[in-house]
Amino acid sequence: MDRTELQTIGQREQASRKSCRILCCTGSGCQAAHSLDVKSKLEAAVQKRGLGDRIEVVGVGCLAFCGQGPLVEISPDGAIFERVSPELAETIIGELADEAPASGLGRIDRNHPFYTGQLRIVREFSGRIDPERIEDAIALGAYQALEHAVNEMSPAEVVGEITRSGLRGRGGAGYPTGLKWGTVAKMPSSPKYVVCNGDEGDPGAFMDRSVMEDDPHRVLEGMAIAGYAVGASQGIIYVRAEYPLAVARLRKAIQQATRLGILGAGMFGAQFDFKIEIRIGAGAFVCGEETALIASVEGKRGIPRVRPPYPAESGLWGQPTLINNVETYANVPTILRRGSAWFASIGVERSKGTKVFSLTGKIRNSGLIEVPMGTTLRYIVETMGGGVPDGKVKAVQTGGPSGGCIPADKLDVSVDYDSLVQLGSIMGSGGMIVMDQDTNMVEVARFFMEFCMDESCGKCVPCRAGTVQMHGLLDRLARKQATSLDLDRLVQLCHMTQETSLCGLGQTAPNPVLSTLRYFRHEYEALLQPTSPRLARSLPVVAS
């Protein structure tokens, strides 16, 4: 495979495309709403009318408006139909054949802020290509950045380009990606590994699932570029087992890329080999932590270890390992294609580019959105998301169990790494859950604490025992059996767990409690039992 062959495949694919493409969402969400049946009904209707020469039905990745699925989009620039049932699918073809306008189907306005407010870098091709056909991705430019990198750039230049772009890790912590790549590249020992963290464990987040399902080639290309930059020839994608469709599509993508000679030995005629394999998790939230993930890839229990040494020095099998999140890798091809200056011009100071969020909960328009960093939370929730149906926003939860709840009066915050931290939450991987006035914040805190308690790996005491005790106290609060002393103890335990836990899980487990206490303390206080000082002294030190 060389550049000309890549271009030929792309051109041939472009030429063979029909003038009208019916894009039918086959993402996990729409599949659950029977979109595969819709797709076969559409295909049958096209065939029945003999329109196969100008219309084609393409199964594509997520069309973003997940709450309204199954979605069917007429490309280019036609209508987007929502809630298409297999029974009504045929009427769409009828409309295209100028028989009668499709009736009984809702249409989504393309000029709705939900679409116009988005800037798509990571999701550039999502919903536009068939994720199961590599040619479709190549037609839009997939693997061009990789070819350019291995043939026309030195590894150091690639690292430099990523550094200048200002890209930060999209897994949540926001570590500068270029710096991480540079560290691994400098390590003298080999082999080195490139690992992709697809263990998207935060409840309420599905951006990475969607990237892997909709455009798997982008992830592979980003990893291969990373491999070239740091001097690794083996890549591993760790995907959670809860995402079977993502696993299947990645497998297929790897097979297709290998068959075409893109992945493998001597890529694009350069002296660079790169292979990718998939590892599947088995249900453990802690495996999103990099050292736990490495242990899991090695076939062991996913238990974090002390850092340093960081994986960049000693990771998988004790070798230098680059670990990045799915979305981080997915940004890389576009950065190389359009240049670091372009990427750095998007976003705000210290947070560049875009971020994909899964906007869910009590919100009118739920689905996936990709917005420039620095967009206000209010714009996302109220304008793009359309606000809460029959009610008003009470809080927005970001960052999953490691994050916090941002109250309605702080919605004007700019969504970037640093601003969210100032409010006691974090950007996290991209879950954004809207809560309305009926949501009880103490229950929310208890819900997250229960999650952390179950997911604690048990290695270190502050997290293993601390989460149990904090959960017990929250439970007591929720049952109106707690006193102000219990609340004090809860806060004390929160700080203790934060300061003394080994890994991110324990260190951030108290965040939902602390952030709800910060903004909704009155809800906690309303549940308290009055206590006499004497009784207080006689209470057990830690309640459960």
Next chain:
Amino acid sequence: MTIVAKKGTADTRMKMLDSAIKKSLYRQDALIEVLHKAQDLFGYLDTPVLKHVARSLKLPPSQVYGVATFYHLFSLKPQGEHVCVVCMGTACYVKGSDRLLAQAETNAGCKAGQTRRDGKISVLTARCIGACGIAPAVVFDQATAGKQTAEDVAVRLKGWLAHGPN
């Protein structure tokens, strides 16, 4: 090294497991994949299967048991004929998945994480299945259903109890 035969097909399943182990080149780091395969074949991981995996991969049984019990998706107990998994992710939670779970528990007559005594239904919870756009979601026998109500769950479970697959 024999396994207690289960419904007469254990041998074939064991052979399939062995060929999966062989395909993994007996690599010890393939343990999680091998356990996934074993669970697919047998429905759950019992002690003889775990011991067999340990011997085949030359791993201490303690490590195999440790891995099998560490990860949530591995089950050491047999599951029901039908499995109802209620997603308890945040998006589903704020949309009332606790009510769906309560309904499932009532209809099935067993608590979350348990199987009915007659082995017909298991009720499980998931941390998040990533179907947040269609919350609250429930997985009935591996098929995800979105925007569920307590009535939907009740109908499905009653169907299972009345007459096999639905």
